[in-house]
Structure formats: structure tokens, C-alpha cells
Amino acid sequence: MSLEHAILGFLNYHPYTGYDLKKIFDTSIRHFWSADQSQIYRTLTRLTERGFVEMEKVPQQDRPDRKVYHITEGGRGELLNWLAGPPPMDEPRSAPLVQVFFAGQLSDEQVLAKFEGFAALMRAFLAMYDQVPDQLGPYQEDISSPREHFFWLLTLENGLCSMRANLAWAESIVERIKAGKVPPK
Amino acid sequence: MSLEHAILGFLNYHPYTGYDLKKIFDTSIRHFWSADQSQIYRTLTRLTERGFVEMEKVPQQDRPDRKVYHITEGGRGELLNWLAGPPPMDEPRSAPLVQVFFAGQLSDEQVLAKFEGFAALMRAFLAMYDQVPDQLGPYQEDISSPREHFFWLLTLENGLCSMRANLAWAESIVERIKAGKVPPK
DNA sequence: ATATAATATAAGAAAGGTCCAATATGTCCC
DNA sequence: GGGACATATTGGACCTTTCTTATATTATAT
Structure with a gap:
């Protein structure tokens, strides 16, 4: 909290x-x-x-x-x-991963659609990030010294890194599915 | 939910x-x-x-x-x-990133310690992941067909990808801090 | 012989969060 | 004049989650 x-x-x-x-x-x-x-x-x-x-x-x-x-x-x-103090660790909670875990219960076509959907979602996120402005919106005057701006950019970078990693993950899975590497039901 | x-x-x-x-x-x-x-x-x-x-x-x-x-x-x-159905998007909620965003309010030494702490936390996660077994623990018999096992490995991979990306992020920040690239208070 | 851990379920309370609606006014545009 | 939108706060109802406590038995370790 x-x-x-x-x-x-x-x-x-x-x-x-x-x-x-x-x-x-x-x-x-x-x-x-x-x-x-x-x-x-x-x-x-x-x-x-x-x-x-x-x-x-x-x-x-x-x-x-x-x-x-x-x-x-x-x-x-x-x-x-x-x-x-010590950085709090994010308690893991990922509804998307619950879907991945149980995705074996779907048909092969549905599985492919699922992971293509994941990849699309992450591309959409990345596209959004490109539009996130350098600036902090209203109330900037109070907050945006060069120091604060520096740390703001660091949080943006984190989002970018995570999303790129997730996109690569989803894409590698799509490739494997297409290569027929999913064990059958 | x-x-x-x-x-x-x-x-x-x-x-x-x-x-x-x-x-x-x-x-x-x-x-x-x-x-x-x-x-x-x-x-x-x-x-x-x-x-x-x-x-x-x-x-x-x-x-x-x-x-x-x-x-x-x-x-x-x-x-x-x-x-x-469509993959639910995880609502963003990251206590660690709140700390990053406000880290400018700390002293330079504390900032360095903060990001080294982040890197250490992620290294610890990665070390843990290496120990996560290939298997699903008890109740495996009910669940672990080759197909289910395949999807289980995919969720593990996701954790590994994210953590590696986060570690690279934290390390790059530590380097920049040491190179004196944080604007002063 | 005794303590403890594990098996198995459930209820109470408190904390945190979401949704929705109400109140009250100012401004801007058509 | 009417409608939409922004300012500004509050309250009720409800859901989810967590924490704590209770019960009752069996197995294991000391």
C-alpha cells in the first residue's frame, strides 16, 4: 500500500x-x-x-x-x-499470466490468437509510450526541476524496458507455436 | 479480479x-x-x-x-x-516505481543506495528463479501433461525476461549515477 | 509423555479500493 | 436560456483482501 x-x-x-x-x-x-x-x-x-x-x-x-x-x-x-528504506517488492499479481498458465485448455488456434493478442497489446502500449510527453502535465511548475525531470524519465524508461521485454517474449512464443512446438492436447 | x-x-x-x-x-x-x-x-x-x-x-x-x-x-x-477473450491488461500499480519517481527528494548517496538496492533485489529474484523447479510441485499428476508443462515453462520465461530487463534498467541507472549524471538538488 | 507441525475448515473484523450519486457553482458556447 | 463541462467535496454501499482466531484431528519429533 x-x-x-x-x-x-x-x-x-x-x-x-x-x-x-x-x-x-x-x-x-x-x-x-x-x-x-x-x-x-x-x-x-x-x-x-x-x-x-x-x-x-x-x-x-x-x-x-x-x-x-x-x-x-x-x-x-x-x-x-x-x-x-528497502525497495518494496511488487507482490506478483498478473491476470495475463493466469491466462497463459491455463492456455493449454484452449484449442491450438485459440492459443495462437491468444499470444498474438498479447503481442498486439504490448505493441499498443509501446505506441502509447512514444506519445507520453517529456513533461509532467499541469502543476509542472511545482515539480519539474531538472532533478525531478531526470527521475521522471527513469520511470518512463522502466515502462519501456518492461514492455519491450514482454513483446519479445510474446513474439518468441508466436514463432514457436507456428513452428509446431506446442504439445498437442 | x-x-x-x-x-x-x-x-x-x-x-x-x-x-x-x-x-x-x-x-x-x-x-x-x-x-x-x-x-x-x-x-x-x-x-x-x-x-x-x-x-x-x-x-x-x-x-x-x-x-x-x-x-x-x-x-x-x-x-x-x-x-x-481478450487478454486483460494489468492495471499498473508499482510501489517500487513510486519510490523511483520521488527518489529526487533523497540525497545523492541515498539515491545511489536506492538503485543498487533495486539491482540487488532483481538479482535475488533471478537467483530464485534458477531454483524454481521444472515441475509443478505436489498435485503434478493431475496437471502435468506435456502440454500443460509447456505453458508452465512459458510463464516462467516471462518472469525471467521481465527480471532481466529490470536488472539491466537498474544497472544502467547506477552507472549513470556514478558518472555524475544526476542533476543536483 | 509432550510438543509441534500438518491436515482441514470457517468466521469476525478491519483495511483498502471501486462505483455511484449528490451537492453547489462558474464558465463557455450555441 | 439551456446544455455541457470544469471546479470541489462528501457519503453510502459494496467488494476484495488480509489478519486473526477458533476448532479438531493425526503424524512426527523430542
Whole structure:
């Protein structure tokens, strides 16, 4: 679980409202982390209870007050502690691989279609990545120093590397299928 | 969500109890799918309600009855339908990448340690993979025809490909850090 | 003789996440 | 004037997952 840490990470650049955070998640880091709008508000409440963030009401004329959250000393400590700590290992959870594992229960034609589908999916991802801009979307001014931009590019690279590896994997399987190397039912 | 489909996939080979399934998950496909014991029992109940599986009580002397679940025609249909359908795309969710994205907030020494930590983690994964047996653990007899074994090797290959790609990524970053290419704070 | 691990199931509670709907207003365009 | 869209937050219902605890027996090790 690290929606909390992702929120703390952004609030450590700049104070934001729940609405701001939703937009930041939807634009900048959408390709490796997503967040439900309700969940962002609930997490902000939880972080407030724990003393990691504080809220300030900014009244506006004729529309609901903005609730601007800023990180506290305790929150900064929690964040830096988590960042400096050991890298969490991604718990494995891959619905596509479940399909691969059980693909033997399909007919040979269906198996071929399945893996061609995988390859197509990964090519589509790669095409998308080419369109991911160098920049971070709105709210850049707060975040995009050369240092932050450098680390942003590193996360993009990771996506590219993984997708290329997966594409090569899927393609090698398609070749093997066509070469008749799948044991029959 | 496809714990349901993973369970259906196994029950399509052979009828099992909840306990059997837990052991199968913990041994065979542990590296890309895990399942909590309570969750397996609850999911079996749900699958029964939907008519995808049926339960048969097998009394045992002096210990709780085994509840052996077997797949129904409806369940087989649901499974094959899902398998033949479009590959689900994994929703992106990567705690490690959240750390990369915010790593700029650490000191330069901490950044180096962070990425060396990533590389070490992936080397550890790769070392583990070498030890993953060719075989599927217990319950093999039910599952390991040459065809099933072929698909099992494919999922292992995927893990290897991804990990190698991630290792290369982490190592290239370590090199760049050592070459002084990280913009200062 | 006793402890423990393994076999086998299940219920309760809490945490996290998703979906949907409600509220309230401002702006922009047709 | 009406419709669509953006701003801004909140609440309810529900689902999934995890953690913990409980029960009961058998096999194995000390």
C-alpha cells in the first residue's frame, strides 16, 4: 500500500487539494499508479488523523471552500524514511499470466490468437509510450526541476524496458507455436 | 479480479478442496499469483452460488469432512470464455516505481543506495528463479501433461525476461549515477 | 509423555479500493 | 436560456483482501 506515500510525495513538493491530486495522478503518473477520487479524499483524512498532513480551508466566493493540504514535519519524516528504506517488492499479481498458465485448455488456434493478442497489446502500449510527453502535465511548475525531470524519465524508461521485454517474449512464443512446438492436447 | 478464474482453471483439471487449492497456489504459481486461505474458501462459496462449481462432502473418520469442489458445465463455459477473450491488461500499480519517481527528494548517496538496492533485489529474484523447479510441485499428476508443462515453462520465461530487463534498467541507472549524471538538488 | 507441525475448515473484523450519486457553482458556447 | 463541462467535496454501499482466531484431528519429533 503506498497511495499514502505517493500523496505525501506530491505534498512534499507543494500543498494541494484533493482535486488537484486527482488531476496530478491522472496525468503525470497514470502509467504506473492510479487512484480513485474517493480514495484520495479518504486517504487525506487518514493522513490528517495521523498527523502527517494538515488542512487549511481557503474560502472562495460562492463555491465550496478549497481544502488545501500541506505536509507536516512528521509527514516529511515518514516519507523520507519510506523512500530511503528497502525497495518494496511488487507482490506478483498478473491476470495475463493466469491466462497463459491455463492456455493449454484452449484449442491450438485459440492459443495462437491468444499470444498474438498479447503481442498486439504490448505493441499498443509501446505506441502509447512514444506519445507520453517529456513533461509532467499541469502543476509542472511545482515539480519539474531538472532533478525531478531526470527521475521522471527513469520511470518512463522502466515502462519501456518492461514492455519491450514482454513483446519479445510474446513474439518468441508466436514463432514457436507456428513452428509446431506446442504439445498437442 | 481473476482469483475466480484461477480457481476454475485448476478445478477444470481435477476436483479439489479449499486446502488443496491453497497448497497449489503456494507452490506452483506463487511467483505471479498469490491467494489468501480465507479468500479461497470465500471465493469457492461465491462460485457455488453462481453455479460454476459444485461441492461434495466426503466424510472422514473423526475429522472435519472434506468439501471437494468440482467444476460444472457452466463453470467450464465461463472459464473457456474468459481464456479465449481478450487478454486483460494489468492495471499498473508499482510501489517500487513510486519510490523511483520521488527518489529526487533523497540525497545523492541515498539515491545511489536506492538503485543498487533495486539491482540487488532483481538479482535475488533471478537467483530464485534458477531454483524454481521444472515441475509443478505436489498435485503434478493431475496437471502435468506435456502440454500443460509447456505453458508452465512459458510463464516462467516471462518472469525471467521481465527480471532481466529490470536488472539491466537498474544497472544502467547506477552507472549513470556514478558518472555524475544526476542533476543536483 | 509432550510438543509441534500438518491436515482441514470457517468466521469476525478491519483495511483498502471501486462505483455511484449528490451537492453547489462558474464558465463557455450555441 | 439551456446544455455541457470544469471546479470541489462528501457519503453510502459494496467488494476484495488480509489478519486473526477458533476448532479438531493425526503424524512426527523430542
